Amino acid sequence: MRAIVYEGPDTIKVKDVSMPEVPEGWALVKVSCSGICGTDLNIYGGGHPRAKAPLIQGHEFSGVLMEDTDSLKKGTRVTAYPLLSCGKCAACRSGNSHVCNTLRLLGIDCDGGFAEYVAVPKDKLFALPDNVSDELGAFIEPIAVTVHALRETGYVPGDNAIVLGAGTIGIALAITLKNFGARDIVVAETDEARASIAKKLGFKVVNPMTTDLHTFGQEYCQDGGFDWVYDCAGVQPVADALLDLVKVRGHIVIVASYKKPAALPLFKGMAKEIDFRFCRVYRMEDYTIATQLASDPAYNEIITNVLTPDEAQKGYDLLFTKGTGAVKVMFKFN
DSSP, rough: OOOEEEETTEEEEEOOOOOOOTTTTEEEEEEEEEEEEEEHHHHHOOSSSSSOOSSSOSSSEEEEESSOOOOOOTOEEEEEEOOEEOSSSHHHTTTOGGGOTOEEEBTTTBOOOSEEEEEGGGGGGGEOTTTTTTHTTTHHHHHHHHHHHTTTTTTOOOOOEEEEESSHHHHHHHHHHHHOOOOOEEEOOOOHHHHHHHTTTTTTEETTTSSSSHHHHHHSSSTTSSEEEEOOOOOOHHHHHHHHHEEEEOOOOOSSSSSOOOOOOOOOHHHHEEEEHHHHHHSSHHHHHHHHTTTOOOGGGGGEEEEEEGGGGHHHHHHSSSTSOOEEEEEOOH
């Protein structure tokens, strides 16, 4: 089968490889679409501590089931919940397997969906609704990240919010907030192409290069700040503004993965008695909800490039190069 293989830092090759082995309890899926995630970029650059070459990346994908399972028939269009938990550690035993002490993922710790076929645990397969395209089927994983960010931290419908960063997760989070009943959503982004997508979707957009975020929340919101502040950027300038943007007894949620340690003026958090939360990946129930939300065509606007597997290098280059306008890049295998 054809596959995009990570062979070491800054090196991928499209080549013929053997069909995946299918362990007991797993099933074979013929891949339709597979998306490049920020984690895939980190792997490509040699910065992921667990991903070892040679590796077929890809944990965001859709496809067609090639055999019957107990609950799904051969030929069913599916996506996969890519988390692999041990089931034995304290986190797993307490119902929190998504933060398993030895959490692994398809496409990171074993081969994933950047290939014509992939093996997936049978109990991690989700059938796609008929009104969800193959592309949006491969986008359910990012949607699930945003669903988890809201459900895990107790978002209240009717509250307002600001989303910092209009990358894949930032724009998806704004759309999910709208679906969850947010009354006012602001997106902050410096990149013009990404900001234009958020504007096209009807969100108010501010540019932190021209808008002082330290005073924006106080001036824009009647309560002196936002109910919810979502950090989808993960950079120090954003961290500097978080505690100014949030209202007294408001909520800050860190969704981004910070690559470097960040400094925070913590006394401001104490003075406002704010709730500071972090979230990671998703639960199975988040995936179920994301599968239903994926029928919202607004998420399509985030998928900016759909390429063939032979264009794999172009896909990575688009995301590493400023000014291309690329947000979510996918490979279409079928």
